Amino acid sequence: MPISKARKVELVLSDLGRRYLGADPLAPDSTALARITAETEDPFKVLIGTILSQRTRDEMTEVASRQLFARYSTPRALARADVRDVQRRIKPVGFYRQKARKLREVSRVLLDRHGGKVPSTYEELIELPQVGPKTANCVLVYGYGLQALPIDTHCHRIPNRLGLIRTKTPEETEKALARIVPREYWVNVNEWFVRFGKEVCKPIGPRCGECGFTSFCAYYRERGKG
DNA sequence: AAAACGGGGGC
DNA sequence: GCCCCAGTTTT
Numbered sequence: 001m002p003i004s005k006a007r008k009v010e011l012v013l014s015d016l017g018r019r020y021l022g023a024d025p026l027a028p029d030s031t032a033l034a035r036i037t038a039e040t041e042d043p044f045k046v047l048i049g050t051i052l053s054q055r056t057r058d059e060m061t062e063v064a065s066r067q068l069f070a071r072y073s074t075p076r077a078l079a080r081a082d083v084r085d086v087q088r089r090i091k092p093v094g095f096y097r098q099k100a101r102k103l104r105e106v107s108r109v110l111l112d113r114h115g116g117k118v119p120s121t122y123e124e125l126i127e128l129p130q131v132g133p134k135t136a137n138c139v140l141v142y143g144y145g146l147q148a149l150p151i152d153t154h155c156h157r158i159p160n161r162l163g164l165i166r167t168k169t170p171e172e173t174e175k176a177l178a179r180i181v182p183r184e185y186w187v188n189v190n191e192w193f194v195r196f197g198k199e200v201c202k203p204i205g206p207r208c209g210e211c212g213f214t215s216f217c218a219y220y221r222e223r224g225k226g
Numbered sequence: 227a228a229a230a231c232g233g234g235g236g237c
Numbered sequence: 238g239c240c241c242c243a244g245t246t247t248t
Contacts, residue, residue, distance in 0.1 A: 033243055
């Protein structure tokens with residue numbers, strides 16, 4: 001007799017919690033964005049660091065962030081920055097030319113329309129340049145301690161593989177996860193999926209031998225032993 | 227719905 | 238050398 005979906009969700013969350021909750025958020029095995037956001041409660045740095053992390057390898061984000069914040073740590077400073085200097089500092093991340101322009105642009109919008117402060121509502125955040133659903137929710141969660149579910153490729157791939165949800169778009173994934181994940185887990189579930197996705201449930205070549213969920217994983221069953 | 231953006235690490 | 242990465246924007 002197959003176990004219920006609710007039970008699967010419970011098993012996954014408790015197991016990932018055991019794996020990662022006790023872990024030091026500043027430890028080397030933690031993700032770079034997690035370290036950056038853990039070191040500061042500054043929504044501006046969370047916003048900038050999250051934009052830098054978009055579609056870019058995690059380790060590169062940390063290097064670029066430190067080089068950028070060493071010189072520009074406020075919207076006012078970054079709004080006046082020389083784009084070439086910003087480009088040089090964030091060079092390790094992908095799309096660095098585009099991002100340098102967008103970073104200065106978003107800083108100017110913060111000054112012109114938001115009094116130099118990062119807004120704390122989804123509706124306002126999503127209007128900012130280079131801010132989509134994922135980045136907006138990251139600012140709410142890591143910058144303001146509010147409840148939201150930032151959806152990246154890991155948060156989409158893993159619950160779908162496990163058969164917890166069946167969604168095509170990030171929007172669908174966010175709604176589906178919001179239904180099945182208890183609120184108390186929202187602050188953690190994003191990073192749990194990211195770390196689990198990097199270590200075990202990789203996009204290609206997943207280490208199913210190190211996964212505790214193969215007994216009910218739809219992906220494991222279909223691909224015939226990993 | 228699909229393509230474009232892009233440097234750097236891993237294989 | 239080839240492929241992929243804590244997405245967003247444009248077509």
